[in-house]
Amino acid sequence: MELHDHGLADLRRLLQKKEISAVELTTHFLQRIRSVDPQLRSFITLNGENALVQAHRADRQRADGSTQALLGLPIAHKDIFSTRGLRTTCGSRMLENYIPPFDATVVERLEQAGTVLLGKLNMDEFAMGSSNETSHYGAVRNPWDTRMVPGGSSGGSAAAVAARLVPAATGTDTGGSIRQPAAFCGITGLKPTYGRVSRYGMIAFASSLDQAGPMARSAEDCALLMDAMAGHDPRDSTSHPQAAGQFSAALDRPVRGLRIGVAEEFFADGLDSQIAEQVRAAIAQLESLGARIVPVHLPHNAVAVSAYYVLAPAEASSNLARFDGVRYGHRSQHADNLQELYQQSRFEGFGAEVRRRILIGSYVLSAGYYDAYYLKAQKVRSLIREDFRRAFAEVDLIVGPTTPTPAFALDAKTEDPVSMYLADIYTIAVNLAGIPALNLPCGFTREGLPIGMQLMGNYFADELLLAVGHAYQQATSWHLQRPDLAEVQG
Amino acid sequence: MSWEVVIGLEVHVQLNTQSKIFCSCPTRYGAEPNLHTCPVCLALPGALPVLNAAAVDKAIAFGLAVGAEINRRSIFARKNYFYPDLPKGYQISQYEIPIVGRGQLLLTLADGTEKVVGITRAHLEEDAGKSLHEAFSAETGIDLNRAGTPLLEIVSEPDMRSPSEAVAYLKKLHALVRYLDISDGNMQEGSFRCDANVSLRRAGEPFGTRAEIKNLNSFRFLEKAIEYEMERQQDILESGGKVVQETRLFDANKGETRSMRSKEEANDYRYFPDPDLLPLVLEESHIETVRASLPELPDAKKQRFMEAYGLPAYDAGVLTSSRALADYYEVVAEGLDAKLAANWLMGDLLGALNRSGAEIESCPVPAGQMRKLLQRIQDETISGKIAKEVFDVLFEQGADVDDIIERKGLRQITDPAAIARLIDEVLAKNPGQVADYRAGKDKLFGFFVGQAMKASQGKANPEQLNRILRERLDQPS
Numbered sequence: 011m012e013l014h015d016h017g018l019a020d021l022r023r024l025l026q027k028k029e030i031s032a033v034e035l036t037t038h039f040l041q042r043i044r045s046v047d048p049q050l051r052s053f054i055t056l057n058g059e060n061a062l063v064q065a066h067r068a069d070r071q072r073a074d075g076s077t078q079a080l081l082g083l084p085i086a087h088k089d090i091f092s093t094r095g096l097r098t099t100c101g102s103r104m105l106e107n108y109i110p111p112f113d114a115t116v117v118e119r120l121e122q123a124g125t126v127l128l129g130k131l132n133m134d135e136f137a138m139g140s141s142n143e144t145s146h147y148g149a150v151r152n153p154w155d156t157r158m159v160p161g162g163s164s165g166g167s168a169a170a171v172a173a174r175l176v177p178a179a180t181g182t183d184t185g186g187s188i189r190q191p192a193a194f195c196g197i198t199g200l201k202p203t204y205g206r207v208s209r210y211g212m213i214a215f216a217s218s219l220d221q222a223g224p225m226a227r228s229a230e231d232c233a234l235l236m237d238a239m240a241g242h243d244p245r246d247s248t249s250h251p252q253a254a255g256q257f258s259a260a261l262d263r264p265v266r267g268l269r270i271g272v273a274e275e276f277f278a279d280g281l282d283s284q285i286a287e288q289v290r291a292a293i294a295q296l297e298s299l300g301a302r303i304v305p306v307h308l309p310h311n312a313v314a315v316s317a318y319y320v321l322a323p324a325e326a327s328s329n330l331a332r333f334d335g336v337r338y339g340h341r342s343q344h345a346d347n348l349q350e351l352y353q354q355s356r357f358e359g360f361g362a363e364v365r366r367r368i369l370i371g372s373y374v375l376s377a378g379y380y381d382a383y384y385l386k387a388q389k390v391r392s393l394i395r396e397d398f399r400r401a402f403a404e405v406d407l408i409v410g411p412t413t414p415t416p417a418f419a420l421d422a423k424t425e426d427p428v429s430m431y432l433a434d435i436y437t438i439a440v441n442l443a444g445i446p447a448l449n450l451p452c453g454f455t456r457e458g459l460p461i462g463m464q465l466m467g468n469y470f471a472d473e474l475l476l477a478v479g480h481a482y483q484q485a486t487s488w489h490l491q492r493p494d495l496a497e498v499q500g
Numbered sequence: 501m502s503w504e505v506v507i508g509l510e511v512h513v514q515l516n517t518q519s520k521i522f523c524s525c526p527t528r529y530g531a532e533p534n535l536h537t538c539p540v541c542l543a544l545p546g547a548l549p550v551l552n553a554a555a556v557d558k559a560i561a562f563g564l565a566v567g568a569e570i571n572r573r574s575i576f577a578r579k580n581y582f583y584p585d586l587p588k589g590y591q592i593s594q595y596e597i598p599i600v601g602r603g604q605l606l607l608t609l610a611d612g613t614e615k616v617v618g619i620t621r622a623h624l625e626e627d628a629g630k631s632l633h634e635a636f637s638a639e640t641g642i643d644l645n646r647a648g649t650p651l652l653e654i655v656s657e658p659d660m661r662s663p664s665e666a667v668a669y670l671k672k673l674h675a676l677v678r679y680l681d682i683s684d685g686n687m688q689e690g691s692f693r694c695d696a697n698v699s700l701r702r703a704g705e706p707f708g709t710r711a712e713i714k715n716l717n718s719f720r721f722l723e724k725a726i727e728y729e730m731e732r733q734q735d736i737l738e739s740g741g742k743v744v745q746e747t748r749l750f751d752a753n754k755g756e757t758r759s760m761r762s763k764e765e766a767n768d769y770r771y772f773p774d775p776d777l778l779p780l781v782l783e784e785s786h787i788e789t790v791r792a793s794l795p796e797l798p799d800a801k802k803q804r805f806m807e808a809y810g811l812p813a814y815d816a817g818v819l820t821s822s823r824a825l826a827d828y829y830e831v832v833a834e835g836l837d838a839k840l841a842a843n844w845l846m847g848d849l850l851g852a853l854n855r856s857g858a859e860i861e862s863c864p865v866p867a868g869q870m871r872k873l874l875q876r877i878q879d880e881t882i883s884g885k886i887a888k889e890v891f892d893v894l895f896e897q898g899a900d901v902d903d904i905i906e907r908k909g910l911r912q913i914t915d916p917a918a919i920a921r922l923i924d925e926v927l928a929k930n931p932g933q934v935a936d937y938r939a940g941k942d943k944l945f946g947f948f949v950g951q952a953m954k955a956s957q958g959k960a961n962p963e964q965l966n967r968i969l970r971e972r973l974d975q976p977s
Contacts, residue, residue, distance in 0.1 A: 092546045100545065112539050114546055211546040218775035246548050247777050325775055328578050331589020332543040336642065352582055375580070375770035384772060 032082030081124030114211025132166030161191030186437025193462025229479030266300030276410030327371025568603025
């Protein structure tokens with residue numbers, strides 16, 4: 011087993027026992043990124059030199075007796091998190107040369123826990139996409155089959171973790187952007203309860219839906235990251251006062267006696283039969299671990315995608331107004347007046363999918379359409395919340411597939427946005443409700459593509475999700491499978 | 501049948517908090533451009549707003565002072581539009597549910613009558629930055645120091661019916677925000693800005709189409725702009741035309757308004773609740789805490805001045821028109837003749853301030869000196885007439901009242917023998933007039949008073965002078 015095949019928790023033990031140093035680890039992963047990533051393009055910006063400086067510091071601190079939780083462990087951030095002094099593009103041409111003067115809270119907290127930052131990960135432009143094909147920095151490839159997409163928008167994070175380029179990464183999830191790529195790439199990813207992880211410094215897509223979370227090899231690794239990431243942040247007004255948690259400490263909670271809900275709505279037409287089969291097998295596995303399976307209903311899940319594609323673009327159209335070419339970001343050289351400066355800078359700086367969503371969002375907020383679209387979608391959102399409230403009165407968790415299909419081929423859906431939007435049909439309701447959900451690898455298709463199952467929990471059930479995920483992974487080995495990737499000379 | 505003007509005002513009051521409404525940058529005016537900025541007010545990607553509690557309390561104080569309902573739950577919304585000095589591409593404001601609901605303001609008009617003007621609402625919002633055109637040729641500079649400064653926008657009902665009523669409303673509001681210490685009210689620096697909605701109608705008919713006039717940063721401009729607008733609209737209506745609903749800008753140099761944009765060109769602001777900020781929820785106990793900390797308000801103070809000092813309504817109104825003037829008066833009048841103090845402040849002091857263009861806050865005469873001056877009148881050290889001379893010195897040069905009286909030898913002559921001597925000299929110099937007076941020409945008495953007062957260089961005690969003069973003239977020679 012090579013160094014990069016270890017997960018975060020393993021590497022932590024090796025570092026603690028001083029069997030390896032942070033510098034060795036960092037050097038190894040940087041080397042692996044250079045040799046493997048050219049075929050995946052999961053990184054946008056490498057933090058090579060600085061990562062080694064951080065690793066040296068970590069080793070010194072360990073020698074001095076520091077016991078920081080994640081000391082010396084290499085990670086990488088989705089390029090949506092502001093990193094002081096390190097380019098942050100959000101996958102867009104708009105921010106090709108933008109270097110933030112401050113760190114996102116997530117970045118700050120993980121740095122304070124002792125992590126070493128290897129670089130910034132590719133993503134769909136402004137997190138708008140489900141395939142990572144909208145990135146200005148090139149589509150990311152799925153490590154299990156490089157003809158396939160890795161999912162999105164945190165596709166770079168998922169691909170890099172799956173390809174063992176980094177033991178763990180951060181992602182963000184607005185409608186499934188952690189869970190869907192985690193499913194496509196066969197890794198574990200948590201979308202926490204809205205408000206548990208600070209949004210400060212995370213470039214906003216849809217503020218009421220965006221939530222940062224961990225993406226790693228296992229639930230145990232995700233818990234380690236959550237211990238550091240979660241917590242109240244006075245700089246984010248939507249951060250929950252009781253956001254912090256003891257995620258690793260809660261991992262050993264038994265599955266026995268838990269009531270796990272299964273919503274038949276998630277197994278309806280349009281679900282790939284191999285996925286249905288594997289997810290049902292996983293449910294049986296949970297049952298064999300002592301869980302009681304209870305049918306539940308989520309009647310409004312069917313309209314979640316429609317409501318989402320009103321609300322998310324509405325917020326995005328306003329959130330992205332700051333990219334105007336005036337203070338930072340792309341400024342067109344072909345403008346003769348203010349109006350043209352706005353139009354040209356934004357036309358040149360944003361890709362087609364971002365422009366499409368700004369248009370949709372502006373439209374649904376316009377005078378005369380607001381009630382019919384925005385307000386109605388908010389009502390749907392309330393109904394979806396109510397669905398979950400009712401379901402969680404009966405069960406502790408709900409389980410189902412994460413995606414309707416396994417990873418699809420590059421370019422298969424780029425011409426048909428609606429089919430692309432439907433890739434998030436099982437994940438979106440979770441964001442609308444603000445509840446936590448976890449993707450767990452639970453099998454492979456006959457073609458060798460990963461399959462993910464989604465565990466959904468009530469507000470603040472993040473710890474429970476990770477504990478159940480951990481129990482499942484103790485009993486199974488899907489999360490330990492690794493893609494066969496050739497090293498090339500980078 | 502004549503036209504009736506209908507006026508409603510929207511006033512933007514800059515709240516005098518230490519820091520901006522959604523970040524901790526200072527709100528100080530006059531710094532080097534873009535010095536007071538941070539990721540939040542520069543709208544860097546990922547930065548988020550956090551509401552300043554002090555701005556909320558100032559809004560509550562205002563609401564309580566105008567008897568308005570304070571909404572226990574209000575919502576911040578985004579007003580979306582592009583402008584270079586609007587960093588986020590939207591302004592955070594309150595739209596559907598503002599913090600302050602319906603209230604009212606009581607005006608005392610020039611003729612002494614009272615009028616109630618309704619306040620529709622007041623809401624919290626952030627100010628934009630400034631575009632600088634002067635210092636750059638063919639380019640525009642952006643200064644974001646002001647971006648994120650807290651504003652309270654106070655919207656009146658269309659209750660005013662003349663330019664002078666509008667001015668009276670604005671002045672009352674101006675006094676109120678300064679009483680409450682929620683704004684410095686500095687109109688030159690833009691801390692207190694006014695837009696006016698003006699329309700005409702025939703009395704009793706429904707409201708006519710209104711024009712909104714922007715950029716009215718003085719009481720005089722407000723009056724001028726409304727007057728101009730009334731004439732403009734009247735000309736249109738009387739020539740059979742229709743007033744267009746539009747936004748107009750007041751040009752202070754030309755004294756006229758001109759069209760900025762029509763209703764059709766108006767922005768669709770696409771308001772929606774700001775997902776970065778939770779609804780603002782206020783506990784009743786918190787509102788009561790703010791209520792308990794309110795200072796005495798102008799109307800209550802005026803009433804107290806009338807009762808405690810026995811002042812007429814007019815005097816009490818003038819003296820309580822600003823908190824600083826009222827405080828000044830209370831220091832001066834304590835234990836003295838209240839009406840004398842009122843006359844001196846309203847006449848001499850305000851006159852001098854007016855002539856020098858100063859405000860009571862920067863009055864060169866400290867209240868203690870003003871008080872001493874009036875004490876010297878009351879204890880007959882100087883006469884009222886001499887006191888005016890002392891006041892002029894005090895106002896122009898400062899120093900202590902007693903020092904001025906001593907240095908200039910202005911102490912009143914109260915020694916009967918000295919006054920008698922002065923009178924005897926005057927009588928001796930004017931034997932003819934003395935004879936005429938004694939022959940019955942009573943009017944000459946005033947002549948002798950004048951001569952004797954002149955001989956004393958104005959310092960003779962007037963009552964004594966009168967009494968002794970009469971004694972001397974009436975006694976047979």
